[in-house]
Amino acid sequence: MTGGARVAVVTGGANGIGLACVRRLSDDGFTVVVADTDAEAGVRVTAEIPRAEFVACDVRVRQDIDRVAGTALEIGRGRLHALVNNAGQTARVRFADSDETTWRRLDVVNLHSVFSFTHACLAGLTAGRGSVVSVASVAGLVGAEDLSAYSSTKAGIIALTRSLALEHGEVIRFDAVCPGQIATRMMARVQTDDDLRTAVAAQIPAGRLGRPEEVADVVAWLLSDGAGYVNGVAIAVDGGESAGFRRLKPGVALHDHTPAR
Template sequence: MTSSPPSASPVAVVTGAARGIGLSTTQLFLEQGFTVVMVDRDAPELERVSSALSGTEPLVCDISEPDQVTELARELTQRHGRVDALVNNAGVADFRPLEETDYATWREVMATNLDGVFLTSQAMLPLLKAARGAIVNIASISGLRASTLRVAYGTSKAAIIHLTQQQAAELGEHGIRANCVAPGPVDTKLALAVHTAEIRAAYHDAIPLNRYGSEREIAEVIVFLCSTKASYVTGQVVAADGGFQSTGVGLPAMRNR
């Protein structure tokens, strides 16, 4: 490990950056002139995508492992000495009924989705304080409204929402803002693979905008919340979901009656 001079450009750290929303967020930060530290536990994929993106620094880390997160913070301290934007995007999903969710599965989901956000945010605090930076945690619409098959996933995302508010309440005096983005259905490769035509049609009916979101659309919200344009916004949850949350339990067939 070698020291590098502090970066002249603002520094963003994006976890789960090798694909999906994390990759789109990385690309948008680059367009805004950031140096982006791409963090992911999938070393081959991280190396593949980062090699094609000038201005990125790939660092392999499993955010559910405290020792790895400590090493990540140490590396960033030596390289940059500051973090202007931390995007806690890394997460895992598991969809099964409550009675089939064993403790090992529960802990696997919580270890990444909740513990990882706590560990990474805590480890980055000195760097965020140095920059008076911003934290954006990625939750899910599943953290705002319950659904079948999401007892571990939905609970972890609901906890992230409250963790964000705790961060905002405590870190504001240091000039650090903390906000949360809760995506609705997004056209990721995973969604395309696991959502049947029937599921997609049902989502389209339930979402006022009648479509899935794109990874880029979610990234736009994330990068905005990290920017000076959101300098007085903290402790907020933005549901980037095409209006899905606003429909509540209302049936699509009854909207116009």
């Protein structure tokens, strides 16, 4: 990625991990097209972050996706250098109690949007010899109780990432990051409940929740020339949580929580 303005698209870029990615990529010199449904947050992003361009987008709507891609390609004069597929939702429900509506919603928002955005941006990424990083989850690397729908979509992102690396790896790199327990609004309950936060932290070798910026650092590296020979991988950013099972500490009980970003 050398010469001229570098253009990136970040979906779900107005909050959480997506916002941290926008900040980091802007610091790295990218012009960042921010796609999100949160128009109020999008306006703040545009005002506060240099070279950030907000485009209101519902990732369930192909016309919105095409508008985002068109904006990015116009800025980049037909070239796109980076795509971060970050938009996502979660739902905690036991499989027996789940329904078609929940499964279809998560499939469209989490997995199908990765297909749609990548498909819409493919020609620009090819012209720009760009890179794609999709945000999966540790719940896509292992099973997750009460998260069968969410876990399935995140595992699908990892499989799609690897398949795309095989098909397009000579020109475009495709990788995934798998966040663990990251301090975003998806983890609001864990952050505000001292007992629950202690129980969750006890299962993480790092002993704490991660920060969105720590995920963004890995995303930025994967998009950089320094990762030029990294393709088709899924990197856990989870403080060691997915390394294996830890012995429960005395007096610590596990509570329901969402191992997600």
